[in-house]
Amino acid sequence: MNTKETTHRRPKGSGSEWKDANGVWHARKEIAPNPQTGKRRLVEARGATKTAARQKLQAKLEKMQREGTTPLTNTPTLDVWIDRWLTQTAMNVKPRTLETYRSDCNAIRRQIGGMRLDKITPGDIERMCAQLNQTRSGKTVHNHYIRLQQILNAAVREQLIPTNPALAAMPPRYEPRETRILDPGQPQQAIEAARRPAHRKWDMLQDDDTDRAMWALMFDLAFETGMRQGERFAITPEELVTKGGVHGIQIDWELQRLSPDAVIPNWLDARHLEGRFWLLPPKSRQGRRFIPVSENTWIRLHERAAKCEPNGLLFTRQGHPLTNNVERLRWQRALEDAGLPYVTMRAARHFFSTHLAETGAPEDARKAMMGHAKITTTAGYTHWSPERLAQLADQARQAINA
Structure with missing residues (x-):
């Protein structure tokens, strides 16, 4: 009696597997339709064995899920x-x-x-x-x-x-570190030390007089304007402007060193300089701002701009953009030569915010100068000295006997 040969079908949705004439195994599975065209999509993988083909197919499907090109079929890790x-x-x-x-x-x-x-x-x-x-x-x-x-x-x-x-969950607790700033007058001591550093038998930094003048101007800018480091490093001649008879810097860029595989989104205005260095907009919309500078600083900035390419950077080292480490080493040496306690270069931004507040500058003006969206952020950069608080308290007490 003839017996009918039974064939076993794979469960619906599990895909198909077969071995071709060359002995190569194929594993194929249909996934959700293409969301743009509505057409069916098939994912296929090949392997020397059935198991290898299955594993490669699974790896492809997982990769597509990770990338978001296919919907999740269950709760992922x-x-x-x-x-x-x-x-x-x-x-x-x-x-x-x-x-x-x-x-x-x-x-x-x-x-x-x-x-x-x-x-x-x-x-x-x-x-x-x-x-x-x-x-x-x-x-x-x-x-x-x-x-x-x-x-x-x-x-x-x-x-x-x-x-x-x-x-x-209970959020992890942390205590913000207090930023130490220099006392009035001390920034100028450090700046002079940067311009005329103490003699060293072995000068590892190998700066000449032009370099030292540049660093003195860079440190002046940090304390005089409160600019972020990336903003100072990114100054170009076109950012030196005069508005209403006031000389200053129109901050439009900040220098960033990106990873080699960084992707620049289409919506982001960016300018490539060299290698991994890019000019990108400031970190927030409020970062685009105008900051007035002193007459002396304005003249020195224009002297540097006269030697630069129109779209080049004002501040470079050996023709290349500056980095945090390059500035930090010179700042440390300046503090050491001036006999001052160590503070970070970022403390210059805190110094400017603090003394801007002590002059009685309105909150919105301080926020605008610092490039902050909220005055609470600016307050974090402001450090009132006991002496200044005492003066303000004495002024308030005068109302007692008024």
Whole structure:
């Protein structure tokens, strides 16, 4: 009696597998239609064995899910969702911001990246922060926590999880470090020391008189304008303007050194200089601002501009853009030669904000000069001395007997 041969079909949706005439195994699966065209999409992989073809196909499908080109079929792990979130975020933030996001995400992945989104609890997040606190500063761990909160908020928005467990977790605590600033008169001592450094048998910095004059002007600008470092490094001749008879700097750019694989979004106005150096807009809309400068500084800036290309940088070292490390070494030496305590170069911005406030400048003027969106941010850059507070208190007490 003839027996009918039975064939076993794979479950619907699992795809197909076959071996071709050359002995190569193929694994294929249909995925969601192309959202732009509505046409069906097939993903295929090849391998020497059936298992190898299956594994390659699975890897392709996971990669597409991570990149966001296919919908998620089930609740993903945090690691997969982070990749998807970074892909979605990449074209909406500046390159340096994206680098920061990636750094935060890498720290998070190493702790709880393998957990499924719906299995993460507030306790898991608190334990993650406690573990990170062992090797990182409190401020850095707090930034990691805020980033995880953003990532999980996006998962709630996509209805992958009902609520954000980070909102129920206790945020990691940190105490901001107090920024130390120089006393009145001390900045000028450091600037003079930069212009005429003490003699050294071995001068590792190898600056000539032109270089020293440049650094003295750079430090003058830092204390006189409160400009951010990247803004000072990015000054071009076209930013030296006169408005209403007032000489100053129209801040339109900041210098940034980006990673080699950085992607510049289409919406971002950017100018490539060389290698990894780019001119990008200031960190916020308020960063585009006009800052008046003194007559002496204006003259010195124009002397430098006369020697520059129209679109070139005013401040360079051996023809190349400046970096944080190059400036920091010269600032440290200037403080050392002047016999002053060490403060960071960023403290010059705090110095300017503080003394701007002490002159009685209105809040909106201080905020505008500093390039801040909120006066509360400017307040963080303002450090009242006991002497000035005492003077203000005495003025207030005069009302008692008025």
